[in-house]
Amino acid sequence: MRRSFVLVSVLALLLSGSVAGGRLAAVAQEGTPAAEPIVGVTAGLLGAGQPDAAPGHELAMRRLVFEPGGSIADHHHPGALVLYVETGALTYAVVEGVAEVQRPGQDGNPGPTEQLRPGEETVLDAGSSLFEQDVVHSARNAGDEPLVLLLANLHTEGEPLLTMMATPTP
Numbered sequence: 557m558r559r560s561f562v563l564v565s566v567l568a569l570l571l572s573g574s575v576a577g578g579r580l581a582a583v584a585q586e587g588t589p590a591a592e593p594i595v596g597v598t599a600g601l602l603g604a605g606q607p608d609a610a611p612g613h614e615l616a617m618r619r620l621v622f623e624p625g626g627s628i629a630d631h632h633h634p635g636a637l638v639l640y641v642e643t644g645a646l647t648y649a650v651v652e653g654v655a656e657v658q659r660p661g662q663d664g665n666p667g668p669t670e671q672l673r674p675g676e677e678t679v680l681d682a683g684s685s686l687f688e689q690d691v692v693h694s695a696r697n698a699g700d701e702p703l704v705l706l707l708a709n710l711h712t713e714g715e716p717l718l719t720m721m722a723t724p725t726p
Contacts, residue, residue, distance in 0.1 A: 621702055
């Protein structure tokens, strides 16, 4: 258990340094976390505030950059999240829950909504968006170019942006 605490502390310290003032934090749950749950990903907070319509909550916008081969192992986000692929291609796999995907449609408008269920993986190209809440998933850049995401999240104030899911111990 102490090893997990030390690993989580080191991971949180590394993430807080790579975020440059943002609130990207990782917390492990029971079990043994993957050797490197976040690789080649940086995040920056673009803006945040507390909406009157949602007391006790924060609405935040972030920009994430996944270098080629960058990935985040199984995790989930608090509250509701909208993700937009600005450049590159995001490989997104659902472990638990259901995500709603919209790919670019006609005349600059989003296309129809698709549901992505547990065990399903998809590639979201530039112009695609995704809505999720209570979804455990992984994300990676399998391409040769950097992947840039814009991420809006409405969550209870003080919650970390993501919580890593640990690999169960045998």
